[in-house]
Amino acid sequence: MLFVVGRTPGRLDGMIAVGKGSFLNEVIRIAGGRNVLSESPVTYPRISIEAVMRLDPDVIVDMGDMAETTGVTEAHIQSVVKLWHSQSRIRAVKDKNVFAVAADIFVVPGPRVTDTAEAFSRMLFREGAR
Numbered sequence: 001m002l003f004v005v006g007r008t009p010g011r012l013d014g015m016i017a018v019g020k021g022s023f024l025n026e027v028i029r030i031a032g033g034r035n036v037l038s039e040s041p042v043t044y045p046r047i048s049i050e051a052v053m054r055l056d057p058d059v060i061v062d063m064g065d066m067a068e069t070t071g072v073t074e075a076h077i078q079s080v081v082k083l084w085h086s087q088s089r090i091r092a093v094k095d096k097n098v099f100a101v102a103a104d105i106f107v108v109p110g111p112r113v114t115d116t117a118e119a120f121s122r123m124l125f126r127e128g129a130r
Contacts, residue, residue, distance in 0.1 A: 001033045001124060002057035002092070003106075005072065007064035012049045012083055015064065019045045031120035033059070033075040053090055059123055060084060061090040061099050063106055077102060094097075099123050 003024055006016035018024045028035045036055040037045060044071030052060075062080050080100035085094045105116045 001028055001059040001061065001120070002036050002052060002055060004060065004064045005106075007062075008036065009065035010079075010083070012052075012087070015047050015049070015052070018045050019043050023113070024106065027113060027116050028120055031117045033120060033124045033126060049087065053087070056090055057092050058095065059091070059097045059099070060121075061101055061106075063101050063124060066121050076100075097123070097126075104107045 003018040004015050005018060005024075006014070008014040009069050010037075016027070017037055018035060019037040021043035025035045025038055036057045037047070045095075047055075062098070064080065077100040080113055081098050084090070084093050084098045101119070103119075105112050105119065
């Protein structure tokens with residue numbers, strides 16, 4: 001799984017993803033997944049689309065340009081998923097396992113971390129996901 005927490009709005013560049021040391025890295029593991037950047041020495045590394053292609057994740061979670069978690073429309077969420085459609089060589093895109101999220105459970109560690117783990121589990125283990 002690759003979790004993108006930041007990027008240039010409307011584009012697949014300037015990406016920042018979850019690496020080793022982040023609470024989200026641990027929650028992905030607890031949910032039964034493997035963060036493709038779990039060995040990164042940087043907690044939130046900058047990555048390029050070329051790096052994503054090399055990592056070839058089976059699931060992509062993109063929160064990239066939705067730092068504000070309230071008021072995000074379904075149209076915005078769908079536009080984020082559509083950004084990835086041009087990258088059909090990436091396994092997650094090819095298998096339709098790209099998810100856009102805009103919820104504070106993915107931003108703020110706390111008692112709802114179980115909700116975060118359950119959300120990751122649903123993304124990881126749905127039909128077709130690995």
